[in-house]
Amino acid sequence: MARVLVLGLAVLDHRFWVDAWPPTGRMPARAYAEELGGQGAVAAAAVARLGGAAIFAGSLGGDPAGTRVAAFLKSYGVDLRHTQVFPGGRTPVSSIAIVPGGERFITAYPGEGLPDEPYLAPIDALDRTQAVLVDSRLPRAGAVLAAAARARGLPVVVDFDLDSPAVWALVRTATHIIADEDVAARRGGAPALLESLRADGLWGAVTLGADGVLHADGRLPAFEVTARDTTGAGDVFHGAFALALAEGRGPEACLRFGAAAAALRCESGSVPDRRAVDRLLSSR
DSSP: OOEEEEEOOOEEEEEEEOSSSSOOSSOOOSEEEEEEESHHHHHHHHHHHTTOEEEEEOEEESSHHHHHHHHHHHHTTOBOTTOEEETTOBOOEEEEEEOTTSOEEEEEEOOBSOOOOGGGSOGGGGGGOSEEEEETTOHHHHHHHHHHHHHTTOOEEEEEOOOSHHHHHHHTTOSEEEEEHHHHHHTTOHHHHHHHHHHTTOEEEEEOGGGOEEETTEEEOOOOOOOSOOTTHHHHHHHHHHHHHHTTOOHHHHHHHHHHHHHHHHHHSSOOOHHHHHHHHHHO
């Protein structure tokens, strides 16, 4: 079983399905769910759900939200031995309004007292890992972990959705960078960003939602589904991509696996299992 070490953000999501946005006064919700959120946490859940072994390294507050996040991760079978709980900290929480068609609008509380420091990087966990995934929310700890992983010859995937000097320092320690279209737009567009990464000797891809994925060797179209909830689709994509790398697949096959997992997440609103992803891949 391939093992992926994930360092990143964990959030407690409160999701509300509504008929329209923005709200006008008091607005009823058609449905509600409390769910696992955060780039790293959802990616780790995806790794476990898709048949891999997931280790989540990140920070939680010693509060009820942190307890709930840990419970969600454990329910997916994610290894939490490298997750650190800060008694005085407060866990990030999001309120998410989801409209018909699956588009979502997020109000995010970033939490308090949860550091991004090198000691958060679990170097000892690399000895039993086949791939590493780091999200942009922990660039300082991520750069330390990525450098140690590269020294061991491990692939390192960076979820590149924030544009800052610290994140760019993290990006340059990686082997595979998957950026979102907002970051690409700030860097002159997806082709320009990919060229910049290529010039630095880095393999890159840019996720474009319904327009698929532009990558170093071409474009991969998106799988067509009826979206119920697009929340966390990119996080599932990154987790699936990292797992496929850990299993020894090439980058384009990893992208297809990630795109299929993300499409199913949009369609159902939940993290798909391996059988569902393989079924979608074989049908297309």
